[in-house]
Amino acid sequence: MREPSDRGPPRRDPPKQLAFDLPLDPRYGREDFLVSPSNERAYALVERWPDWPDTVLRLEGPPGSGKSHLASIWATDARGWTVDAREVRGERVPHLISAGALVIEDADRGPIDEAALFHLLNLARERKASVVVTGSGPPDRWGLRTPDLLSRLRLAPAVALDPPDDALLKAVLVKLFVDRQLVVDTTVVDTLALRIERSLARAAEAVAALDKEALSRGRRITRAMANDLVARLSPDEEG
Amino acid sequence: MRVTVERAALLKALGHVHRVVERRNTIPILSNVLLRADASGLGLKATDLDMEVTETVAADVPQPGATTVPAHVIYDIVRKLADGSQISLETSADGAQMQIRAGRSRFMLQALPETDFPDLAAGEMPHAFTLPAGDLKRLIDKTQFAISTEETRYYLNGIFLHAVDGGGSGGLLRAVATDGHRLARVELPAPQGALGMPGVIVPRKAVAEIQKLVDDGAEEVRVELSSAKVRLTFAGVVLTSKLIDGTFPDYQRVIPTGNDKRLVVDRDVFAKAVDRVSTISSERGRAVKLAVTEGRMTLSVNNPDSGSATEELEVDYEASGLDIGFNARYLLDITNQLDGDTATFMLADPGSPTLIQDREGAPALYVLMPMRV
Numbered sequence: 001m002r003e004p005s006d007r008g009p010p011r012r013d014p015p016k017q018l019a020f021d022l023p024l025d026p027r028y029g030r031e032d033f034l035v036s037p038s039n040e041r042a043y044a045l046v047e048r049w050p051d052w053p054d055t056v057l058r059l060e061g062p063p064g065s066g067k068s069h070l071a072s073i074w075a076t077d078a079r080g081w082t083v084d085a086r087e088v089r090g091e092r093v094p095h096l097i098s099a100g101a102l103v104i105e106d107a108d109r110g111p112i113d114e115a116a117l118f119h120l121l122n123l124a125r126e127r128k129a130s131v132v133v134t135g136s137g138p139p140d141r142w143g144l145r146t147p148d149l150l151s152r153l154r155l156a157p158a159v160a161l162d163p164p165d166d167a168l169l170k171a172v173l174v175k176l177f178v179d180r181q182l183v184v185d186t187t188v189v190d191t192l193a194l195r196i197e198r199s200l201a202r203a204a205e206a207v208a209a210l211d212k213e214a215l216s217r218g219r220r221i222t223r224a225m226a227n228d229l230v231a232r233l234s235p236d237e238e239g
Numbered sequence: 240m241r242v243t244v245e246r247a248a249l250l251k252a253l254g255h256v257h258r259v260v261e262r263r264n265t266i267p268i269l270s271n272v273l274l275r276a277d278a279s280g281l282g283l284k285a286t287d288l289d290m291e292v293t294e295t296v297a298a299d300v301p302q303p304g305a306t307t308v309p310a311h312v313i314y315d316i317v318r319k320l321a322d323g324s325q326i327s328l329e330t331s332a333d334g335a336q337m338q339i340r341a342g343r344s345r346f347m348l349q350a351l352p353e354t355d356f357p358d359l360a361a362g363e364m365p366h367a368f369t370l371p372a373g374d375l376k377r378l379i380d381k382t383q384f385a386i387s388t389e390e391t392r393y394y395l396n397g398i399f400l401h402a403v404d405g406g407g408s409g410g411l412l413r414a415v416a417t418d419g420h421r422l423a424r425v426e427l428p429a430p431q432g433a434l435g436m437p438g439v440i441v442p443r444k445a446v447a448e449i450q451k452l453v454d455d456g457a458e459e460v461r462v463e464l465s466s467a468k469v470r471l472t473f474a475g476v477v478l479t480s481k482l483i484d485g486t487f488p489d490y491q492r493v494i495p496t497g498n499d500k501r502l503v504v505d506r507d508v509f510a511k512a513v514d515r516v517s518t519i520s521s522e523r524g525r526a527v528k529l530a531v532t533e534g535r536m537t538l539s540v541n542n543p544d545s546g547s548a549t550e551e552l553e554v555d556y557e558a559s560g561l562d563i564g565f566n567a568r569y570l571l572d573i574t575n576q577l578d579g580d581t582a583t584f585m586l587a588d589p590g591s592p593t594l595i596q597d598r599e600g601a602p603a604l605y606v607l608m609p610m611r612v
Contacts (some may be wrong), residue, residue, distance in 0.1 A: 015611060017608065022489075181393070220391040
């Protein structure tokens with residue numbers, strides 16, 4: 001219902017055709033991991049498994065640098081499970097370690113059962129099970145209160161993934177478009193690589209959003225559409 | 240090459256093959272139709288490198304041979320020659336020209352050698368089945384409108400043809416097309432030999448040609464398939480086409496199964512009302528809002544530039560009230576495809592896919608995404 005007004009009807013968004021959600025599942029296979037200077041050390045170490053310096057390996061890197069992807073490649077190879085750090089709880093520890101390989105994701109995000117994690121790392125060493133722990137920085141910044149756990153994690157060898165370099169970000173964008181069977185101009189890739197946050201997660205979000213927008217508009221993906229999208233994703237950058 | 244052929248037979252065959260030939264070609268030979276005369280008659284073939292059509296007509300062949308001449312030109316010539324005339328085709332001694340004679344008319348066409356004519360090399364076709372022409376027509380006619388015309392989305396630029404289990408013991412042959420806004424799915428009992436076929440995407444241009452050929456009186460159509468090509472044989476006419484090299488999306492995920500708001504309208508009354516109110520909608524928007532309450536629907540269009548329109552209909556609806564917008568053209572496209580007197584809509588909410596059928600369980604099913612209005 002609109003209030004009668006002599007200023008004419010208020011401006012409204014024009015009707016917008018909605019589009020089907022016809023997604024293609026993202027691919028997290030080994031052949032889908034693109035190696036570049038920003039991640040080659042981490043990739044090489046994961047490849048060397050089980051020839052590791054310790055039973056525990058830390059993967060450090062900012063969100064969207066490819067930690068989870070790399071960890072999932074390793075988990076597939078090692079036939080291990082992947083759990084969120086908050087799912088590591090006392091009674092589950094022996095079960096979690098029983099596969100002989102375990103990925104613990106995002107150990108830096110919020111409170112975890114520190115005693116359980118410490119117990120798990122010790123049990124892993126005892127039973128020669130391999131554990132990969134992912135987090136965005138060194139354990140000193142995770143806010144841990146158990147000194148033994150902290151020192152155990154500090155001692156574990158760590159390998160860092162840097163934010164994607166320019167070449168990697170572009171290669172990943174191209175691959176994301178190809179995975180979605182979308183044909184785009186190189187200027188679209190260049191625009192996105194230049195303007196989105198340097199993160200593989202952001203790249204995937206941007207490509208998914210562009211796919212949806214183009215499907216809704218019934219048009220091809222253009223550089224203008226990519227610019228619109230970037231402006232919408234980060235409005236405060238504009239102006 | 241020297242051959243005499245009846246005008247009507249040649250015209251019909253040229254009519255089938257010349258459509259494949261693009262009006263503009265950078266490769267000259269692609270503008271031509273291949274004519275080959277031998278003991279079996281006069282064979283014609285045209286291609287655009289993605290698709291080729293061949294047909295053989297009865298002819299008197301005093302001197303076998305082959306040549307190629309501009310397809311649209313020879314079609315136009317034969318079309319304008321007198322009905323019932325006998326047409327003689329004869330290549331010059333050096334093969335550079337072909338003469339066409341009928342009655343007192345005489346034409347010389349520039350010819351290109353047969354050896355330069357491309358061959359689509361169909362290769363082996365491990366899957367084959369035969370189905371009544373009417374069935375194929377139905378599969379195509381009812382889905383074709385939903386094919387995407389956005390060319391960069393190549394994997395949606397065709398009809399997805401595949402066989403699935405279900406529908407009794409023999410399985411189902413399904414045709415599906417979508418442009419991301421609407422989806423059409425038609426199925427029929429799978430002909431023998433169709434089960435086990437790969438799912439293939441038949442490109443839009445081939446679909447249009449198949450549609451014309453199937454209208455031309457064949458009773459049965461033989462379909463042969465490999466993972467890269469499809470060949471259809473209609474009485475005497477053979478169409479071979481490359482398939483779209485892409486993966487059709489998992490379309491079942493967008494067909495709603497839990498929509499519980501059932502709306503039944505008189506198809507004709509509804510379509511006419513949609514058509515009427517959409518008269519004032521803008522070219523770009525085309526949105527019509529359906530406000531549905533118990534037993535009643537109000538259609539409305541609001542166009543800030545030209546005005547507004549509303550119309551009320553009596554409908555069969557018992558669920559809670561709902562306002563939902565659709566593109567008027569899409570509604571008309573779908574109601575045009577329905578066969579029954581009524582149209583059944585299964586609705587959920589203004590942002591979710593709506594299922595439209597003649598009746599629940601009908602072999603043709605349409606899914607439409609709403610517009611946000």
